[in-house]
Amino acid sequence: MSSSTFKSPEQSRVMLSILMLPSNANFSGKIHGGYVLSLIDQIAFACASKHSGHYCVTASVDVVDFKAPIEVGEMLTLRASVNYVGRSSMVVGIRVDSENIQTGESKHCNSSFLTMVAKDENGNTVKVPGLKITNETHVRRFARAIKRKQIKIKSAKEIAEANFSDTKYLEEFKNYNVQVKL
Template identity: 40%
Template sequence: MEAKRVSESRTFMTDLVLPPDTNVHGTIFGGRVMAYIDKIASITAMRHCRRAVVTASSDSLDFLAPIKVGEAIQLEAFVTWTHQTSMEIFCRIQSENLLTGEQRLTATSYLTFVALDDQGKPVVVPPVLPETDEEWWHYNTAAERRETRLKRRKERSAAAISYAH
């Protein structure tokens, strides 16, 4: 299967943060940010494999700064690495003060998606071809994140079984 360049599935999304999107502090609800992340990562994964996908894991979501009402939320997502049927997606979230133009990094996230065939079974995905230094960094560090994710999944599965008995 031929590799696809990261740029072929890179996705951007921008929206205006309005009062219904915010908490009592006038900053966007974390759950709203999470929904944006899942949506943009889904689009990115589908662009990469041209298949239906499901979220397999939300590996991390680090909130770094709040996004205030009246600011724009800007998301960027791209495939960092692929395994047999899965894709790791990195998402960068920024805010923009639309009056001053000031932008700042507000959150980052890694998610894993699995591609599905028409019967809902996992299907092989194309490899990813990094092009920039940043893309190569994510690519070269992805195997370690995968090992951590698999270890965590195994530990939680074992814990769930032991608590069930």
């Protein structure tokens, strides 16, 4: 492959800043997690489409970690970059920070990883450019994406192979907040 079939994460990086309004708040007065997830999905789409040059769809939301609440009136900034590419898929990492506009105090609110798949006009998957890795941050992000993928595959296999009707689970349930009445 020539170097033109590879793109650096910087070439497809996307950033979005948006003021958090009362209409985005939940019943507790904090910004609704579903609204943040919608923004995450939108920026992942933009980043993956920019990298691939094609329309992209969300294949999976692999990780969503809410770390701090977001307040009405804060400026929310989402940063997305392609961390990993397969043949037609890309893992987009998103970092969400909020800033109190009055005090300048900033906090890390969310980290997410979405797998996006490039599609052509007929809905068929298409090959995406490779990822050009040029620094230690790129290496770390690519390696972590591989590890998360391996763990996901192993976990799915273990769950598929488990016999959840086995009575050993009923014994284990005693350690959990559950009442079993069969």
